[in-house]
Amino acid sequence: MPEPICGSHHGQNGDGGDASDYETIRLADQLYLHTNHAPHFMASRVDIFIRDRLQPQQNTRLALLARVLERGTKALPTMRAINQFADGLFGAAYGSGVDQFGDVQALHLGLEVLDSVFLPDRSEDLLRPGLELLHDVLFHPYSNADEDGFPRLMVEREKRALDRQISNLMNDKSAYAQRRCVEAMCRGEAYGLSALGDSQDLPALDGPQLWSCHNQLLTTRPMDIFFSSRQQVDDSTIAQFERHFASHKRHVDSTALAAAGVSATPSATREITEVEEVSQGRLVLGLRTPVDLCDAAYPALVVLNQLLGSDGHSRLHQTVREEAGLCYYIGSFLEPLCGLMFIEAGIDVHDYDEARGRIEGECRALAEDGPESGELARAKAQLTQHLRSLIDDREALMRFYLARRISQTEPGRDVMLRHINAVSPDDVREAARGLRLDTVYFLTSVSEGQ
Amino acid sequence: MKEACHPALEERAYWGTAGDLTLVLYPRKDASLNHALLSLDYGSIDRSFGLATSPEQYTDTPAGVAHFLEHRIFEKKDGDISARFADLGATVDAHTTMTETSYSVTCGDRFSESLGLLFELVFEPFFTEDGVARERAIIRRELELYQDDVDWVSFFTCLKALYGDHPIAADIAGTVESIEQIDHHILASCFEAFYKPQRAVLFVFGDFEVPAMWDRVELLVGGLTSGLAEHSSPETITTRPAAVAQPTRIQHAMGVSEPRLAMAFHDISAPCGKQLLTRELTLELLLDVLFGPASAFYTREYGTGLIEEESFSWEVQAESGYCFCLLSGDSQQPALLEERVLKEIAVSAKGDFLSQDWQRAKRKMYGSLVSRFEDGEDCAEMIVAAVRQGCEPFAYLQILSAIEVEDATAALQSVLRLDGYGISTVSPG
DSSP, X not given: OOOEEESTTTOOOOTTOOGGGOEEEEEETTEEEEEXXXXXXXXXXXXXXEEEEOOTTHHHHHXXXXXXXXXXXXXXXXXXHHHHXXXXXXXXXXXXXXXXXXXXXXXXXXEEEEOGGGSTTSOOOOHHHHHHHXXXXXXXXXXXXXXXXXXXXHHHHHHHHHHHHHHGGGGSHHHHHHHHHHHHHTTTSGGGXXXXXXXXXXXXXXXXXXXXXXXXXXXXXXXXXXXXXXXXOOHHHHHHHHHHHSSSOOOOOGGGGOOOOSOOOOSSOEEEEEXXXXXSEEEEEEEEOSOOTTSTTHHHHHHHHHHHHSSTTSHHIIIIIIITOOEEEEEEEEETTXXXXXXXXXXXXXXXXXXXXXXXXXXXHHHHHOOOHHHHHHHHHHHHXXXXXGGGXXXXXHHHHHHHHHTTOOOOHHHXXXXXXXXXXXXXXXXXXXXXXXXXXXXXXXXXXX | OEEEEOTTXXXXXXXXXXXXXXXXXXXXXXXXXXXXXXXXXXOTTOOEEEETTEEEEEEEOOTTHHHHHHHHTTEETTEETHHHHHHTTOEEEEEEOSSOEEEEEEESSXXXXXXXXHHHHHXXXXXXXXXHHHHHHHHHHHHHHHHTOHHHHHHHHHHHHHHTTSGXXXXXXXXXXXXXXXXXXXXXXXXXXXXXXXXXXXXXXXXOOHHHHHHHHHXXXXXXHHHHHTTTOOOEXXXXXXXXXXXXXXXXXXXXXXXXXXXXXXXXXXXXXXHHHHHHHHHHHHHHHHHXXXXXXXXXXXXXXXXXXXXXXXXXXXXXXXXXXXXXXXXXXXXXXXXXXXXXXXXXXXXXXHHHTHHHHHHHHHHHHHHGGGSHHHHHHHHHHHHHTTOOTTHHHHHHHHOXXXXXXXXXXXXXXXXXXXXXXXXXX
């Protein structure tokens, strides 16, 4: 039985939880199982992440692979067979996709199955067949020996589907505007690439290439498996994971995922306006900061983001929406692994100057005067509540830890909580002073001069 | 106070009336998050009302008042009340549907105070002319935002194709023109008419003792009743106009990458009470068998590229006064997709088509319903919907076990009728 390398026996019982949220067990070279006992949940949840660096062409291969893997295994060779199987497990939520964490792209396989105590006969074990499904998806995907890998017809079908998925991004105008801002701001950087891939790469991709990409991922890239269950995770369950996922040879190339670090400071602000058929303008400001998740100043950046634009009490919401009535929604969010902040608002196409002026004004005011004591206290209280309530949101808890694993940062929520509560007004002012406006992107229906 | 036992969880819920308000308590020991949902029987389709004192006189209101009211109710004498929720470490939320306006609060500790604040939020209005003018600008931005949302535009365009000018087919927030007509006097009169304990269901979930929580809510309602009594507000009478299908076709242009087809089917049987909940679940099962990811249709048409998985979906809405289902998806050949959908419905009406996949769909639905009880927020709306129809809080699960394939056959004949469906296509402009 593999030995735990960190977990509850090392943790402290801090206010907001700690490293004991997960017990981490090394199953093989760069293959870790993170288990979480969560008796307040009704389902067991498994999430497998295989990480790679975001790279041109590889990003598209990985996005396509995620789709192909979902479509069939040797035992369940069609999409219908897989879906019927998952439905038979009382509607097990199952899926394969890609995620992005800073400049890292991850193949993500997820499964959620009800605990047997909630089933009509209270004895059926759904986890065992669920894990077998995940194992088969990863290690025995539907393939064709004559075609040297994934069947051509299936690959061609998924290429068309992925192409549509990429094109359909424009149907969500806010997401589209954010994507366009990132592309312009981070051109030439890994983070500027899309985890969904690029349509122009698709024609050259084929089954054998994908097969080789798949094998490379399984053997040479770090794999993290998160398992959260209402039952105590016992040795037999860990043995199931070991049998299913750790029985193949691995030689992980640790240099393949070298961190890119914080991006360079821009010399001048880029201003980009694009005209599309929209009812409302979408304004996105991309800002660089000198700190990322690993930095001691990161908690101050989190507090700054909270009081600047995280919710309805934030400065941007109060001034741009409530006082000026310029928008229905406005918000700021961080990309913690790359040290980026984005501010986004939906505005009337003629209100660009006023909205941008007010947003920049609030950033400037925080850099000059810092926060008021009341708003700082509220931001800390909200972040404290957020960190505490992560135990009720497995998805968010898992992503909180995975981001820290990727950046090799101290993982505990209690540590973060202590740091957040130690942030001073000067720290916030310093974080605001570090903001550099890199790119202003505006999606509008009005051409210049109209 | 009545008591119901959850069929799968060995938990109990308690419900009855506290004063004039319908109250459901769902205690869960050691729940880390407490949740309360206060739902008023007042939505976007309730555009006219009368008062019991003069039943012959109805007041008509512009489209979008319920939603406008939901926005403005947060303003109090000392500013936006949501800041006070935040000070308690609580999250407050609100939304308006066609038939309901709901306010919810989620928090860890200090639940009792948060509950008191929820009552203050909902039942102590402070409307000002300035505030209404500012809100109008914000709602205008919200309307524009949704005009860019293909899901939203397609949904309401298709309902217009099915129901014509019925309020069901109108945007919940109204129109740019209708919100111009809304002022603080209209908000105040609609508040008086609709924000009453007798029109409200309060659902409370979390770690609490039932008798103490019941007393707490009775106290809050009692304080309210004495306050409202000063205004001596007469009983409100609302009559929702019957939803009658007037199927047609509508084309709409907007900035999308490919056409979005939507087909809406009206339920002519107009069920209510337990039959309404049964019909809702039956339609969900029926559509899953016919068009779900494990269906023959889905596999075939995904393979041909006629549909794609990100957008192909359906929705069932069953409320007092109307019931419909709506199927939609992006397709480069919307006419062909319509043809294939109709063909599938025609084929499924024959032989034992539905029974072949029935148990799979029921198992899936069971899992979906049970999973919603994982926390208070996820099960709140389902429990409120059941209680509003006069059923037990856990009625959906009990009903599911009793649904048979014959119910699906009946639903198919009553709803998925080939001679009358509304259809819309939203295409690139």
